Amino acid sequence: MDATPPSGRSSVGYRSLTSAGPGDSGECQSPTAAAVSNYGSLESANRVSLVSFSKEEDAVDIGVAGDSSALANRASLTSVGQYLRDQLPKPAARRTDNRPLLSESQASLGAASRVLLGERSGADDGPNSVGGGNGANRDVLGDHVIGDGGCYSRDLASSTGELAGGAYYRRSSCSGGSAYSGRSRAGSARGSVISFRDVGYEVSVKRFPWSRPVRKVVLTDVSGLMRPGLNAIMGPTGCGKTSLLDVLACRKDPRCVTGRVLIDGQSPPDNFKRVSGYVVQDDIVMGTLTVRENLYFSASVRLPGNWTREERMQKVEAVIAELGLAKVADSKIGTELIRGVSGGERKRTNIGMELITDPSVLFLDEPTTGLDAFTAGSVIRTMRSLANRGRTVVFSIHQPKYSIYRLFSYLTLLVNGEVIYHGRAGSAPLKYFKDLGYICDTHNSPPDFFMDMVHGELPAGAAGGQALDQADPLDDEDVEPAVEPDQDAQKDQSNAIAQHLVNEWRRSQLARSIERSVEEICQGAAQINNGGGGSGSVQTRQLSRRAYPTGFGNQLLHVSWRTWLNLFRNPQSSVIQLIVYLFFGLSIGTVFFGLDTSLESGIQNRQGLFFFLTLQMVFVNLSAVEVFIKERAVFIHENSSGFYSVLVYFLAKILCDMLPIKTLPVLLFMPIIYFMAQLRLEAGAFLFYQLNLVLATCAACGVAFFVSASVSVFGIANILISIMYVFMMVFGGFLINIASVGWLSWCRYLSVFYYAYAGLSVNEFSGMRFCPTRPEPNVTRTCKDGSTVLNDQQIPHSTPWNLWSNELGMFCIMLVFLLLCYVQLCRINKYK
Numbered sequence: 001m002d003a004t005p006p007s008g009r010s011s012v013g014y015r016s017l018t019s020a021g022p023g024d025s026g027e028c029q030s031p032t033a034a035a036v037s038n039y040g041s042l043e044s045a046n047r048v049s050l051v052s053f054s055k056e057e058d059a060v061d062i063g064v065a066g067d068s069s070a071l072a073n074r075a076s077l078t079s080v081g082q083y084l085r086d087q088l089p090k091p092a093a094r095r096t097d098n099r100p101l102l103s104e105s106q107a108s109l110g111a112a113s114r115v116l117l118g119e120r121s122g123a124d125d126g127p128n129s130v131g132g133g134n135g136a137n138r139d140v141l142g143d144h145v146i147g148d149g150g151c152y153s154r155d156l157a158s159s160t161g162e163l164a165g166g167a168y169y170r171r172s173s174c175s176g177g178s179a180y181s182g183r184s185r186a187g188s189a190r191g192s193v194i195s196f197r198d199v200g201y202e203v204s205v206k207r208f209p210w211s212r213p214v215r216k217v218v219l220t221d222v223s224g225l226m227r228p229g230l231n232a233i234m235g236p237t238g239c240g241k242t243s244l245l246d247v248l249a250c251r252k253d254p255r256c257v258t259g260r261v262l263i264d265g266q267s268p269p270d271n272f273k274r275v276s277g278y279v280v281q282d283d284i285v286m287g288t289l290t291v292r293e294n295l296y297f298s299a300s301v302r303l304p305g306n307w308t309r310e311e312r313m314q315k316v317e318a319v320i321a322e323l324g325l326a327k328v329a330d331s332k333i334g335t336e337l338i339r340g341v342s343g344g345e346r347k348r349t350n351i352g353m354e355l356i357t358d359p360s361v362l363f364l365d366e367p368t369t370g371l372d373a374f375t376a377g378s379v380i381r382t383m384r385s386l387a388n389r390g391r392t393v394v395f396s397i398h399q400p401k402y403s404i405y406r407l408f409s410y411l412t413l414l415v416n417g418e419v420i421y422h423g424r425a426g427s428a429p430l431k432y433f434k435d436l437g438y439i440c441d442t443h444n445s446p447p448d449f450f451m452d453m454v455h456g457e458l459p460a461g462a463a464g465g466q467a468l469d470q471a472d473p474l475d476d477e478d479v480e481p482a483v484e485p486d487q488d489a490q491k492d493q494s495n496a497i498a499q500h501l502v503n504e505w506r507r508s509q510l511a512r513s514i515e516r517s518v519e520e521i522c523q524g525a526a527q528i529n530n531g532g533g534g535s536g537s538v539q540t541r542q543l544s545r546r547a548y549p550t551g552f553g554n555q556l557l558h559v560s561w562r563t564w565l566n567l568f569r570n571p572q573s574s575v576i577q578l579i580v581y582l583f584f585g586l587s588i589g590t591v592f593f594g595l596d597t598s599l600e601s602g603i604q605n606r607q608g609l610f611f612f613l614t615l616q617m618v619f620v621n622l623s624a625v626e627v628f629i630k631e632r633a634v635f636i637h638e639n640s641s642g643f644y645s646v647l648v649y650f651l652a653k654i655l656c657d658m659l660p661i662k663t664l665p666v667l668l669f670m671p672i673i674y675f676m677a678q679l680r681l682e683a684g685a686f687l688f689y690q691l692n693l694v695l696a697t698c699a700a701c702g703v704a705f706f707v708s709a710s711v712s713v714f715g716i717a718n719i720l721i722s723i724m725y726v727f728m729m730v731f732g733g734f735l736i737n738i739a740s741v742g743w744l745s746w747c748r749y750l751s752v753f754y755y756a757y758a759g760l761s762v763n764e765f766s767g768m769r770f771c772p773t774r775p776e777p778n779v780t781r782t783c784k785d786g787s788t789v790l791n792d793q794q795i796p797h798s799t800p801w802n803l804w805s806n807e808l809g810m811f812c813i814m815l816v817f818l819l820l821c822y823v824q825l826c827r828i829n830k831y832k
């Protein structure tokens with residue numbers, strides 16, 4: 001075939017896949033890739049990879065064989081001794097666990113030497129090993145036999161007590177050794193192997209809230225392995241990429257998931273979400289904080305409590321260096337108002353937040369979405385370098401450009417929730433599809449080819465087994481004429497092709513081999529469980545009980561610190577609130593200036609003033625409904641990832657948001673009104689006035705917090721809080737005489753307005769006397785006591801309890817709604 005790129009066209013990026021070579025049968029394939037795509041020839045793959053790749057990036061064409069060869073290459077470039085030293089865990093400054101350091105070193109040394117020597121670990125595979133079993137398995141997971149995969153085989157066996165090196169297993173497994181007890185340097189994590197069998201995911205969908213739920217199948221019988229390296233999940237939009245990623249990351253509601261997911265051959269521990277890294281699609285770092293501050297926050301709450309501040313800082317610096325963020329480390333991330341770091345740097349900071357714990361597995365949901373091509377490339381290269389250091393990186397991606405695709409180690413292609421390919425990336429899938437009669441045009445990028453294929457948009461011939469590269473398909477005569485597509489026919493065709501590809505995959509040797517391997521892993525897991533659990537499962541149970549890496553006090557300190565910093569650096573809303581209070585104080589003080597005790601105006605003006613005061617104290621809290629809605633995504637992610645407990649987050653909001661932000665303006669500016677209006681000039685009465693207003697605003701804020709924690713949509717929350725406040729206002733006692741509403745009069749006890757207004761009235765009117773100052777002809781008017789005014793309004797006032805019961809009422813409303821708010825925060829669905 002003629003593999004020469006057409007002149008004048010950019011083909012540099014495709015060169016490695018388009019060159020002819022041994023085993024090349026016409027599709028986009030390089031000699032090295034072609035050699036390795038023959039799954040049976042593992043040794044030859046190693047040999048080729050060892051001599052072929054001088055650049056780390058090139059190694060990806062052959063998947064893990066490439067990874068291991070890259071490691072070996074590096075080793076040969078430096079020196080074997082140095083390489084081995086690099087692979088060994090560095091002695092910790094102070095041990096925090098009682099695991100034997102020596103056995104860790106021995107395990108790693110063994111692993112490293114096997115990589116260097118190219119030893120096939122099948123030789124010492126245990127009965128449960130991935131690489132063990134029949135030849136077909138060995139072919140499929142041949143890549144597994146070397147390096148990390150080989151470690152896995154030994155690790156699984158070690159957990160049954162057959163081999164030494166259990167410490168290694170515990171560290172690399174998702175039971176979280178690295179997260180809680182390891183003090184490894186950045187990048188020293190060992191990737192776990194995720195095996196999944198017959199995974200299904202179904203959701204109930206309602207067209208309208210009142211409709212009957214309809215079951216929607218999102219994933220069907222998905223099986224496979226995610227190994228150390230860069231594991232991409234690709235497919236057309238809506239095919240279930242994110243769903244599969246979430247199922248593997250244990251972030252989907254288990255009630256909707258069927259099948260089995262194992263981490264390093266064992267069931268994921270309860271705290272798997274906390275020991276693995278998960279980077280959500282939308283960036284959720286605090287925009288007002290710098291890159292370093294965000295990372296330090298993660299280090300403060302996610303690293304074990306016995307780490308010193310210096311050690312945490314070192315870890316942060318290591319992550320900054322690892323992700324190439326040094327130049328922007330002290331720049332703010334950015335908000336709508338603050339211009340911050342670039343999109344790629346923001347994404348890398350998100351990744352860094354997860355890398356702080358050295359997770360053995362890192363999940364990323366569409367990490368390139370919203371980024372330009374260059375930035376997307378730099379993010380994937382960052383992920384690639386993390387994978388090169390031994391991590392298992394699993395991510396969903398839509399349709400990357402070629403230069404990104406060539407960095408993938410493994411590829412999972414989904415269509416309509418089913419697998420059509422799972423295995424090495426590079427040229428291997430092209431060969432697989434070519435065998436099915438779908439040929440990648442020499443000008444086409446593999447990701448584009450996959451999408452065209454599943455959508456039935458391959459040019460005639462390419463889907464029929466004929467190579468298009470006999471003639472240049474971009475010659476004018478060969479360019480297909482633009483035809484208006486028939487949407488329905490196209491959809492039918494694409495569904496038919498998708499079904500055909502799914503059937504072919506199920507029938508394929510590759511799929512069966514992978515299934516057998518996964519089956520063996522599952523059986524191994526069953527044996528471990530039947531045998532009372534290996535050391536790994538014991539570790540898992542212990543870590544499951546220990547919910548958070550740091551204590552309550554430490555979490556509260558750092559979450560409060562971040563909340564404060566956020567408020568301090570984003571002062572607009574608090575400053576506006578202060579200005580509103582100042583304006584309100586001065587304007588109301590001016591209007592009600594120097595209230596007298598005349599019968600004509602003294603009573604009415606005081607009642608009007610108390611009405612406005614109460615109104616202001618309650619309705620100023622309308623803005624508080626956004627508190628939990630705005631941070632909902634951050635809270636869900638951080639809480640489910642084990643940053644802090646719900647109680648810590650809740651208390652931090654009360655201590656740093658509600659108390660200072662709500663009470664300070666009241667204490668500062670409401671005395672203006674008191675003294676301008678010349679209310680009762682007694683210290684006790686003044687202090688009671690302040691207390692009354694503070695409690696009123698806190699109770700109203702409690703109601704707003706409850707609504708904010710219950711609803712995720714700001715518009716709905718706004719309507720709900722308005723309705724609740726208006727309901728309370730109706731029973732406040734100043735718009736309607738409470739006694740006149742009959743049996744509904746009990747509703748006043750649910751009203752902040754009622755308590756606040758009654759408290760102010762009793763405080764002011766008790767003991768006062770209002771007398772006529774302007775005589776009116778033919779009318780005899782007498783003075784009126786304050787107690788008569790209160791009696792007229794059905795406000796009890798005869799005992800001190802009548803006064804203080806209003807404060808207690810507001811305190812109880814605040815407490816009840818805050819408790820309900822806490823319950824709602826706990827109830828928020830933490831599954832995606």
Ligand SMILES: Nc1ncnc2c1ncn2[C@@H]1O[C@H](COP(=O)(O)OP(=O)(O)OP(=O)(O)O)[C@@H](O)[C@H]1O
Nearest residue numbers: 203205218236237238239240241242243244398832
């Ligand atoms: N909780 C859910 N409720 C209803 N439908 C859901 C739910 N989760 C997933 N789906 C549906 O399942 C399908 C697959 O969703 P998923 O987000 O996994 O796809 P995707 O391949 O990641 O899509 P995209 O590339 O557009 O992000 C979609 O049609 C989606 O609407």
